[in-house]
Amino acid sequence: MSPTRTRRHASRSRTHYPWGDRTRTAYHEAGHAVLSTAIHEAPVLVSVRPDARRLGETTLGAWGRPNALAQVLLAGFAGEHLLTGRRPRQLRAEVQVTLVHFIAPDTVAGLRPWETDGFAAVHEVLRMSTCRVADDVRREIERLYRAAHESLLTVRAAVDAVARALIEKEELRPRALKALLREFRVADAVRVVQWTHGVDD
Secondary structure (H helix, E strand, O other), X not given: OOOOOOXXXXXXXXXXXXXXXXXXXXXXXXXXXXXXXXXXXXXXXXEOOOOOOEOOEEEEOOOOOHHHHHHHHHHHHHHHHHHHOOOOHHHHHHHHHHHHHXXXXXXXXXXXXXXXXXXXXXXXXXXXXXXXXXXXXHHHHHHHHHHHHHHHHHOHHHHHHHHHHHHHHOEEOHHHHHHHHHHHOHHHHHHHHHHHOOOOO
């Protein structure tokens, strides 16, 4: 287990989605929250309260396995996917900008890719010794995204419940989130999907 660390994950900047799209933000953050609770622990905070740069955030605590954290980072996009029926284009864009950032950072100066879930997910994939070239990173991101999406699809009712609660209350702390998810037994349901995709180690 690595030392405790806290991460914040931007939902969507005001540039990409208007403040009125509260439901999409709620599903994005619900994706982070449900998968984090299922494969590790409940987030410290889940919020759809906007600030100057973002519409929502999920704050995570201690982490060890890069493949688990990468999935939780990608689960925001997977949550949106459940809502809309389509994978968000923003995922591919964030991953591509991040890869360019590592290769030629001057070409993406000003874009601040490190503030995105895509950047953080790529960072976790790069922590895995098997992924060092761009194509390998893209393939691993794709594999982990499929695992995250299928995991959330398996517990869709839980994602819906968390999204509704966020729309109503704006934020959830660990105790409230765990109480909300208790009836769905998300860890048991997701464990099977994780094993199927080979990401349960």
